[in-house]
Amino acid sequence: MSGRERILRLCEAGGDARELRLRLLDELRATIGFDAYAFLLTDPETSVGCAPIADVPVLRELPRAIHLKYVTRANRWTELRDVALLSDLPDRSVSPLWNDLLRHHGIRDIASTVFRDRHGTWGFLDLWRRDRDFTPAEAAHLAGLTAPITTALRRSQAATFVVRPPHEPRSEPLVLVLSPDMGVVGQTPGTHAYLRVLVPPEHGRPAVPAGAYNVAAQLLAVEAGVDDHPPRARVHLADGLWLTLRAARMEGAVAVTIEESSPAERLSVFCPAHAxxxxxxxxxxxxxxxxxxxxxxxxxxxxxxxxxxxxxxxxxxxxxxxxxxxxxxxxxx
Missing domain, CATH: 1.10.10.10 (Winged helix-like DNA-binding domain superfamily/Winged helix DNA-binding domain)
Incomplete structure (x- = not known):
């Protein structure tokens, strides 16, 4: 069975979005090869990233990396049709993410992929390579997989809408306050626990509020004139509970609020997720x-x-x- 056939079978089987992405990455690593990755789900309306999984050499600089990703116009996922290569750009230095950060970590090329259909944007993937550029054939192979992977990601989100057990919603949103360089400077009680569930830390590593970083970075992108999508993302937490993360400007800081998605906010994900x-x-x-x-x-x-x-x-x-x-x-x- 070819790598493409195995990926198609994974997409058809579907399942939990996190486990699905990890299995897809295993197959892509075997067929294409890469040294690092970032694979995010996105809010289908705003295209803002949420629920990331990543294995990158810049964990200590992750807030900066996310900021640079969002303010980089070149090969930005919101403008892609399927796949774009950093090496195809006439001048790689037009990518702040690469020029200001990744090249100093030995990254040579980035294959960027968006998973979008007529119902919305469901995720994006960056594959990073150190030793050589991605080839046109590898880019074409990846492009040929975007449609089935998109459908699988969309269906995985649809499957999270289960009947919730009786519960009392929180009366007040959780708040995370970030400094201009996206360092955490304050948070309300319970915020850390929610963010740990959204992005489970690897063994021995501290929890990283990557979901909050993404909406904050989108706010900075809007302020920089890179993108006009609202700095908001809805993401499934567990057991049918969906959360809405929003970023707003405070004096000298960015506040990210986290609260249970309203019925209207749920509905505008539910309908496109079910096509x-x-x-x-x-x-x-x-x-x-x-x-x-x-x-x-x-x-x-x-x-x-x-x-x-x-x-x-x-x-x-x-x-x-x-x-x-x-x-x-x-x-x-």
């Missing part, structure tokens, strides 16, 4: 506001029979069997 059409998304939105079939039909200017057809399609795509189950998963109620 719902625009009409199906409109239908679920109306149901989430308490509309019955008659109201839905009148609002959408269709018959109630058509509403039932749309509902059957939504149930099939989401693996639900009735409206109560559908809304419980979508809204977290």
């Amino acid at each position: 719902l059409s625009a009409r199906e998304t409109e239908l679920v939105g109306l149901l989430s506001k308490g509309a019955d079939s008659h109201t839905v039909a009148a609002t959408m200017h269709v018959s109630e029979h058509t509403v039932q057809d749309h509902l059957k399609s939504v149930f099939a795509k989401t693996g639900t069997h009735n409206r109560r189950d559908l809304l419980a998963r979508a809204l977290g109620a």
Whole structure:
């Protein structure tokens, strides 16, 4: 069985997003070869990274590396169609990430890949190599895998929307305060525990608030005029609980807030994650506001029979069997 066939089987099997990415990296290492990597999920609407897994030689400088990644225009994942190579640029020094940091760690080339479909952006991957450039054939091989990997990542996010056990949401958001160079200067009680779950530290290493660094870096990118996407990312924590991370400017600092995603915030991930059409998304939105079939039909200017057809399609795509189950998963109620 070829490496491509093994990757396609992994994508078809799906599963937990973290384990899926680790297995995919094992196969890519065997077929392409690389020395370091950063593989992030992204908020499908904002394209801001969250839930990263990484093996990089710059852990002590990780906040700076993330900052430079976000303010680097060259081969930025938000502008890619599939794969881009640092070595294809006329001048590699136009990449601040490489010029200001990675070249000093012996990195020679970077293969950057985005996992995007018509429903949103689901992740991006950087493969770093020291000894030689990536070849056009290797880039083409990676490009040929982006579509199935994108679908697998999207489905892995869809699978996290399970019916949550009864719970009391936190009344106040958690807050992490970062200095101008993205050092942690303050946090509310409980913040550290949440961030450890979002990015589990490797054995013997301290927890790194990488999810918070990403939304903070996006704020800096917006301020630098690199990108206009809002500095916000929604990410699954555990057991159907989704969190929203936001960055905002404070005097001389950046504050990152972490709070349970609202029903509306969940819904705008739930629908694209399950590949719902625009009409199906409109239908679920109306149901989430308490509309019955008659109201839905009148609002959408269709018959109630058509509403039932749309509902059957939504149930099939989401693996639900009735409206109560559908809304419980979508809204977290």
